[in-house]
Amino acid sequence: MDLPVLFNDPPASPSGGCAANSCGSSDDQLGHLPEAIRDKVFNHPCYSEDAHHYFARMHVAVAPACNIQCHYCNRKYDCANESRPGVVSEVLSPEQAVKKVKAVAAAIPQMSVLGIAGPGDPLANPQRTFDTFRMLSEQTPDIKLCVSTNGLSLPESVEELSKHNIDHVTITINCVDPEVGAKIYPWIFWQNRRIRGIEAARILIEQQQRGLEMLVERGILVKVNSVLIPGVNDEHLKEVSRIVKEKGAFLHNVMPLIAEAEHGTFYGLTGQREPSHAELQALQDACAGDMNMMRHCRQCRADAVGLLGEDRGAEFTLDKIDAMEIDYAAAMETRARVHADIAEELAQRRQHGPAPVPILQASGPTALMAVATKGGGLVNEHFGHAREFLIYEASPAGVRFIGHRRVETPYCEGDSSCGEGESALAKIIDALEGCRAVLCAKVGYEPWSALENAGIQPNGEHALEPIEEAVLALYQELLEAGKLTDDVAQQRQSA
Amino acid sequence: MALEIIDSCVNCWACVPVCPNDAIYQAQPHFLIDADKCTECVGDHDEAQCASICPIEGAILDELGDALNPPGSLTGILLSAGELPSSIPQDIR
Ligand code: SF4
Numbered sequence: 001m002d003l004p005v006l007f008n009d010p011p012a013s014p015s016g017g018c019a020a021n022s023c024g025s026s027d028d029q030l031g032h033l034p035e036a037i038r039d040k041v042f043n044h045p046c047y048s049e050d051a052h053h054y055f056a057r058m059h060v061a062v063a064p065a066c067n068i069q070c071h072y073c074n075r076k077y078d079c080a081n082e083s084r085p086g087v088v089s090e091v092l093s094p095e096q097a098v099k100k101v102k103a104v105a106a107a108i109p110q111m112s113v114l115g116i117a118g119p120g121d122p123l124a125n126p127q128r129t130f131d132t133f134r135m136l137s138e139q140t141p142d143i144k145l146c147v148s149t150n151g152l153s154l155p156e157s158v159e160e161l162s163k164h165n166i167d168h169v170t171i172t173i174n175c176v177d178p179e180v181g182a183k184i185y186p187w188i189f190w191q192n193r194r195i196r197g198i199e200a201a202r203i204l205i206e207q208q209q210r211g212l213e214m215l216v217e218r219g220i221l222v223k224v225n226s227v228l229i230p231g232v233n234d235e236h237l238k239e240v241s242r243i244v245k246e247k248g249a250f251l252h253n254v255m256p257l258i259a260e261a262e263h264g265t266f267y268g269l270t271g272q273r274e275p276s277h278a279e280l281q282a283l284q285d286a287c288a289g290d291m292n293m294m295r296h297c298r299q300c301r302a303d304a305v306g307l308l309g310e311d312r313g314a315e316f317t318l319d320k321i322d323a324m325e326i327d328y329a330a331a332m333e334t335r336a337r338v339h340a341d342i343a344e345e346l347a348q349r350r351q352h353g354p355a356p357v358p359i360l361q362a363s364g365p366t367a368l369m370a371v372a373t374k375g376g377g378l379v380n381e382h383f384g385h386a387r388e389f390l391i392y393e394a395s396p397a398g399v400r401f402i403g404h405r406r407v408e409t410p411y412c413e414g415d416s417s418c419g420e421g422e423s424a425l426a427k428i429i430d431a432l433e434g435c436r437a438v439l440c441a442k443v444g445y446e447p448w449s450a451l452e453n454a455g456i457q458p459n460g461e462h463a464l465e466p467i468e469e470a471v472l473a474l475y476q477e478l479l480e481a482g483k484l485t486d487d488v489a490q491q492r493q494s495a
Numbered sequence: 496m497a498l499e500i501i502d503s504c505v506n507c508w509a510c511v512p513v514c515p516n517d518a519i520y521q522a523q524p525h526f527l528i529d530a531d532k533c534t535e536c537v538g539d540h541d542e543a544q545c546a547s548i549c550p551i552e553g554a555i556l557d558e559l560g561d562a563l564n565p566p567g568s569l570t571g572i573l574l575s576a577g578e579l580p581s582s583i584p585q586d587i588r
């Protein structure tokens with residue numbers, strides 16, 4: 001089995017072989033990176049497709065101000081790039097943020113990375129961002145820090161960033177051509193003035209590229225995010241991917257534009273269309289030939305991996321945190337134990353590799369399968385509770401992770417109102433476009449038939465099984481039952 | 496001599512860190528400028544910093560009550576407001 005997501009096999013893998021694609025230095029997906037950075041990536045808990053099932057990240061909203069305007073953002077809400085659009089975070093002071101981080105890290109030892117991503121641009125709030133980092137570096141040395149930025153103030157911040165326990169920096173780079181940039185950024189605030197149009201885009205691009213180079217020089221990991229805007233930067237992103245790779249970014253993550261009129265963004269209001277799932281995937285594939293794509297990334301969102309999801313957010317409101325007494329020294333011991341256990345489990349998984357699933361038929365089509373999971377690498381979420389689905393591509397050659405698709409409203413919002421709306425179900429089915437099956441812990445009767453009618457086979461029989469094994473097993477079942485023929489695909493398309 | 500923030504402010508904080516005089520403070524229902532501290536940036540910068548970074552047209556007024564960023568000057572969206580579909584809620588127009 002050959003997962004395209006790297007880091008399944010660290011260079012010193014005890015398996016001794018070169019089972020995954022880190023083998024062969026010329027085609028090595030990490031081959032373009034300096035040795036030191038490569039090691040860092042390999043040993044990173046968050047970029048391993050395996051490890052991300054076990055670790056959690058959180059964000060603290062300490063950085064409200066922003067210094068540029070993006071056409072996909074409405075500043076009434078959080079940064080549209082880094083958060084769910086239409087959401088307003090409660091802005092925390094650096095002190096409140098540190099207390100919250102300690103509280104969460106003590107209660108959820110899997111929490112290993114703390115990000116500052118907004119709600120504005122962290123580096124446009126240098127005081128608040130760096131105060132937070134300074135305190136965390138001192139008080140919670142076992143937590144890695146990450147930060148996201150539009151890049152405008154990046155070069156002047158590199159020095160300060162390099163003083164902290166910064167694990168990686170994410171830069172949102174949507175273009176390298178000012179003419180394209182002028183269609184994305186109406187203005188920037190630069191050297192005490194508002195600058196518009198192509199001039200603004202040129203400055204922003206220069207700053208982003210310089211910041212990227214400076215970070216790489218210092219050995220700080222850089223991930224690049226791009227928003228795919230059909231008709232604006234879609235083709236152009238291939239060049240972006242090539243350039244940021246050349247300069248040493250270790251991952252390029254392409255995300256779809258979200259542009260709904262009710263979010264009040266320029267693109268939303270002017271009818272700019274969003275990319276389809278197929279367009280996004282095609283572009284990700286095109287860039288992946290060139291560059292590592294981090295398809296399992298959830299943009300470091302506060303509820304990553306579901307370990308810190310809606311259910312637990314309520315435990316850490318400001319007043320509750322205020323009342324907490326946290327013994328971080330004790331928490332650190334527990335955390336070290338939990339992290340060691342996870343590392344051991346991961347090492348074992350690597351050694352044994354994914355359980356072999358015999359494929360009886362040698363040939364068969366590729367099929368996309370959706371999985372509802374709460375984390376832990378298992379099929380363990382009810383269809384009705386899923387806020388996102390992981391998408392895998394199965395073929396006789398094996399299973400590879402493709403990406404994740406979010407749903408705005410789970411089918412069962414809350415606990416009592418299952419089936420709240422057919423509209424919710426219709427939207428979920430929309431989100432699962434192109435999938436042949438959906439694996440979950442359980443599926444209710446009503447969504448079952450709706451899914452079937454849409455050509456998506458619901459399946460609850462692989463509940464609690466490891467995802468890759470379950471996907472492959474179901475693929476085989478469907479293949480043998482003749483349910484993966486092209487007829488079915490056509491049927492689905494015309495349905 | 497002072498500028499004023501009015502109720503179209505969306506509380507985005509952008510103006511707070513750029514004010515050379517710490518004149519802007521968080522208040523309900525929106526941020527406010529302390530008229531005693533605001534110098535309209537004279538002596539520090541050529542342009543009023545808060546108005547140069549504020550993303551909301553019409554949110555900051557000069558002494559005469561005129562918007563420093565008049566409708567349409569930042570995004571162009573409001574120029575065509577008459578053509579917006581009615582599904583867009585009033586409060587985000
Ligand atoms: S005009 Fe200048 S001094 Fe006055 S509030 Fe705005 S930024 Fe501060």
Ligand code: SF4
Pocket residue numbers: 500503504505506507508509510511526545548549550551554555
């Ligand atoms: S920048 Fe404008 S919208 Fe933002 S807080 Fe200041 S006055 Fe309000």
